[in-house]
Amino acid sequence: MIKRQIIKTADGSKTLYLPEMDEQYHSVNGAITESNYVFIEKGYLFHKSKTPTIFEVGFGTGLNCLLTAVLAEKNKRPTTFFTIEKFPLDEDLIQKLNYGKIISEEARVLFKEIHNSEWNKTIQISKHFSLFKLNSDLTQNGLEIIDNFDIVYFDAFGPDKQAEMWKPEIFRKIFRKCSPGCVFVTYSAKGEVRRQLAASGYKMERLPGPPGKIHMLRGIK
Numbered sequence: 001m002i003k004r005q006i007i008k009t010a011d012g013s014k015t016l017y018l019p020e021m022d023e024q025y026h027s028v029n030g031a032i033t034e035s036n037y038v039f040i041e042k043g044y045l046f047h048k049s050k051t052p053t054i055f056e057v058g059f060g061t062g063l064n065c066l067l068t069a070v071l072a073e074k075n076k077r078p079t080t081f082f083t084i085e086k087f088p089l090d091e092d093l094i095q096k097l098n099y100g101k102i103i104s105e106e107a108r109v110l111f112k113e114i115h116n117s118e119w120n121k122t123i124q125i126s127k128h129f130s131l132f133k134l135n136s137d138l139t140q141n142g143l144e145i146i147d148n149f150d151i152v153y154f155d156a157f158g159p160d161k162q163a164e165m166w167k168p169e170i171f172r173k174i175f176r177k178c179s180p181g182c183v184f185v186t187y188s189a190k191g192e193v194r195r196q197l198a199a200s201g202y203k204m205e206r207l208p209g210p211p212g213k214i215h216m217l218r219g220i221k
């Protein structure tokens with residue numbers, strides 16, 4: 001069994017730490033702060049589609065999903081969210097995450113709905129937000145069930161910790177499923193990652209990073 005510990009990050013929001021991997025699910029400089037900046041501001045809000053389809057690598061705690069759902073409702077922007085996760089979290093850990101409490105009462109309710117929703121099925125979570133949580137291994141899955149992503153949240157564990165998730169064949173597989181103009185965002189700014197994403201077909205840019213990081217990456221198809 002994978003050992004996970006709850007830790008508090010700099011903005012007061014919690015995240016999970018994996019001692020065996022020495023890796024966290026989010027930045028210790030602020031879990032909500034990082035998610036909001038990298039995935040929401042530079043990805044979800046940057047893409048101009050009125051009805052975006054998102055593909056997330058690594059559902060994890062569901063924080064990126066929650067922040068997206070909150071904004072989809074606030075902006076009345078019908079959003080379809082596909083996410084893949086190999087190791088879904090146990091209920092007792094999910095209960096200990098404090099995102100809803102920090103964000104809003106609406107977020108608390110959405111967080112519950114998001115986690116209670118069935119896996120491997122499209123679920124309408126709220127008026128403007130539908131969710132498909134795929135319980136599968138990205139290194140093995142051909143992503144046959146989905147097409148035309150507008151935005152990719154690439155939120156795997158770091159390239160130095162889980163190199164198999166950052167391989168050219170994974171980037172190419174995702175690229176093929178992206179619609180023209182698709183926005184790919186990740187917190188990593190590693191040169192090798194940038195080069196491999198560019199080789200897959202994205203036009204890459206290096207943006208200022210969230211607190212604690214100098215840069216992050218964004219690619220456009």
Ligand SMILES: C[S@@+](CC[C@H](N)C(=O)[O-])C[C@H]1O[C@@H](n2cnc3c(N)ncnc32)[C@H](O)[C@@H]1O
Nearest residue numbers: 058059060061062063064085086137138155157
């Ligand atoms: C950095 S965390 C994701 C954080 C998440 N986006 C959130 O908002 O909490 C990376 C996630 O990738 C998942 N993962 C690891 N290997 C995977 C694989 N081969 N296929 C799919 N998911 C994987 C991990 O279990 C973990 O939940």
